[in-house]
Amino acid sequence: MINNAIGIDLGTTNSLVGIWRNNKVEIIQNNSSSTLTPSFVSFANNNYLIGEAAKNNLKKFPESTIYDIKRLIGRRFKDDSVQHDISLLTYNSRIKEKKNGRCEIEIKELKNKIYNFSIEQITGMILSFLKKNAEEYMLRFDKNIKIKDAVITVPAYFTEVQKQATKDAAVIAGLNVLRIINEPTAAAIAYKKMNPEINKSIILIFDLGGGTLDVSIVSINENDISVLATKGISHLGGIDFDKKILDFCIDYFKKNNKIDLSNEKKAITRLKNECETAKINLSSAMETSINIENIYKGINFNLTITRIDFEKISEDLFENCMKCVKKTLEIAKLKKEQIDNIVKIGGSSRIPKIGELLKKFFGKEILNKNININPDEAVACGAAYQAASIDGDFKDDSDNQIILLDIIGISLGYDNNGKMEFIFSNITSLPNRKSIILENKSDNKEFNIKVFQGENNESKKNYFLKDFIIYNSKKNDKYEIRFEIDVNSILHVFAKKCGTTYEFQIDEKKILSKKKIDELKEMCEKELELQNLNNEKEKATNVKCKLMEKYLEIYNKNKNPIAYNIINYLRKNPNETAETYEETVKEMDINSWIFD
Secondary structure, X not given: OEEEEEEXXXXXXXXXXXXXXXXXXXXXXXXXXXXXXXXXXXXXXXXXXEOHHHHHOXXXXXXXXXXXXXXXXXXXXXXXXXXXXXXXXXXXXXXXXXXXXXXXXXXXXXXXXXXXXXXXXXXXXXXXXXXXXXXXXXXOOOOOEEEEEEEEEEOOOOOHXXXXXXXXXXXXXXXXXXXXXXXXXXXXXXXXXXXXOOOXXXXXXXXXXXXXXXXXXXXXXXXXXXXXXXXXXXXXXXXXXXXXXXXXXXXXXXXHHOOOOOOOHHHHHHHHHHHHHHHHHOOOOOEEEEEEEEEXXXXXXXXXXXXXXXXXXXXXXXXXXXXXXXXXXXXXXXXXXXXXXXEEEXXXXXXXXXXXXXXXXXXXXXXXXXXXXXXXXXXXHHHHXXXXXXXXXXXXXXXXXXXXXXXXXXXXXXXXXXXXXXXXXXXXXXXXXXXXXXXXXXXXXXXXXXXXXXXXXXXXXXXXXXXXXXXXXXXXXXXXXXXXXXXXXXXXXXXXXXXXXXXXXXXXOOOOOHHHHHHHHHHHHHHHHHHHHHHHHHHHHHHHHHHHHHHHHHHHHHOOHHHHHHHHHHHHOOOOOHHHHHHHHHHHOOOHHHOO
16 A cells, blocks of 8 residues: 555644645645634434534534534643533533543533543544544545554644554554644745745744634744744634634624523524634624524524624734734844745635734734745645655655754753753754753652643643653652653653663653544444445435436326336335446436436
């Protein structure tokens, strides 16, 4: 079997998959003929759906349709931000706390049993779906193709734990992760590939997607791409702008009808969909209407919202966008005049106010200058280029070889009596390593090193990553601790007792053990097989019904014998595949031109 590597943009609201073919990247369409696959998984009727079909189930099954899962991956159930996110989800009552403190989702609609799915497993289902789409696409051209390797993108401001959790989800999906790269870095790769004539430039990537904002400043020198600085906001994206419109609508309805819709899940689900549509419409129109019949107890919802209204209620979000831009310049130690070009990517970057604010701040026409780049597809394109490069597709083409130097993005350190002792700064290049000497100053037999990510001088105000524990330690024992951070920005810690040659790896307390990942992977594969079987049955039933309808109409018009034979065939063969129905009917209907 020939292996092809794919690039995946795993998004909060939508995901994309790309592959290198015929000396270019192709973004692969899903079974809904779209390159955008909604990051949704829906459970109902002893089955589950992924993508567009799952998203369409949201109105009917709001409590068992899972979405915005990216905001939960690798995070603790009791985190304030997680609790806030959970409160906004229609399936919030299904989210439970696991023994390790992370989130899991209780599903009651599958095989008449109760399942508790980890966030990694739900994410793995989405990745499996993308992998399957890519494989089916490539099998059209080569029957020996097998997809197993991938480059996956994540927000630049994802923590080390979130990146590891994403990697675990990929393993569950049966993918070997060649590399985890930051979304704006992937966009920079796509920018360079689409503009090969640019040999020296400093660009600012403004990536506003469905759930996160990332701003990165990248230096391009020939085929070398170096990330100079990155800054992000993990809770600023399209769904946050949708929420602003949603709150506006809830307040309007409450004011006019004295009814609070906040806790009415079905009403909120319908309204939420319309708010998303309104946001999209306001990118090209100055006003739009939200009209919903019988939203609650026979009352209709009718509201016209203008672009000015939208910009006013979202003022704090726009302000935070620009604060992030300014902070990134500060980290890179650059003036705004030193930026040669700004590349806007992510679906939410289409919001007109974003372009206005960037132009006003930089004071010159440098927005997406002289380039043709699809904001939705840029990240997936960059990931696919990187996958092809690592996989060796460019080995005979030196012009296609890109040397990528990424950075950690978030500072990393350990706790020292409440103080944050920084090991790697946020602009540390990847991969990297650093050794320090630490002494056990207590009588405890376990010497615990608490590692955090963040920029605050107080440990507790940063994000706690994990404990690294040295067992059977004695007071005054000294250790050489080696911190290694790999190209995926994932941390590994080793220790050597000073004065000895004994070296050992510290207990890292991984998010998921290898055994658990293997179990989840096997379950995911079985469930995907079941889903594929159910999808094939549904497809066959749809084809059969359409053919039956067509030939019943023909027979009723003129009692044609061919139509009669086809109807009998369809009735007596209920379990054929869609392809068999189509091919058999085509052969039987040798005189179909008579009836056209």
